Amino acid sequence: MYDYLKDKTALYIEDEIDVLQNISELLSNFFRTFYTASDGERGYELFKNHHIDVVLVDIELPKMNGIELIKKIRETHKEIPIVVISAYTKTDYLLESIELKLDQYIVKPLTSVKIHDLLKKLDTMFSSKTMMILVPGVWIDQQISTITFEDKRYFLTKRELAFLVILSKNKFISYDEMSALWEDEVPSQNAIRSYIKHLRKKLPPDLLKNRNGLGYSMEQSG
DSSP, rough: OGGGGGGGEEEEEEEEEEHHHHHHHGGGGGGSEEEEEEEHHHHHHHEEEEEEEHHHHHHOOOOSSSHHHHHHHHHOOSSSSEEEEOOOOOHHHHHHHHTEEEEEESSOOOOOOOOOOHHHHHHHHHHHHHHEEEEEEEEEETTTTTEEEETTEEEEHHHHHHHHHHHHSSSSSEEHHHHHTTTTTTHHHHHHHHHHHHHTSSSSSSOOEETTTEEEEEOOOO
């Protein structure tokens, strides 16, 4: 259940300690990592210092209220999902929330039905974000590291997935970008050739083109 949340990190900011603890105990079961904070400043510090995939935040918070916090997050992260969980239903809050591109505004109390509706929506949202079209007819599922085309599916290694994500965004990957995928070691030319040879077995024929001395590009035949 909610498979696309299992590798995600959530941040929940709520100043009512009992609510924070109770909801965290439930929600943390569905995420890989679950950070909590009881005031806006601490929440923002956690956001800056960790990779956060989704933010759950109350409006009325000490030190920095939820609206101020969301504005600071949106300065650098325009697309991160943000969900407001608040007892406030004032029109001015709702209007400002629209401007801040919130993904959901949930009115307290947070019942089990509301929680599972939220989890379902987030799971669907991340599911759509993990699916990527390499070229028409060729799909990559980043969640489970697979590539599918012509009714065939292949599992990708971590390095292969990273390679194809770069390639899909730029239609080209340089040798320097490829070497960085080896992290702490510098691959030999033979290692790169062997890697490409193995990867091509998981791709449509002639999709991957070598650009001599530069790297590899992606071309769709036909």
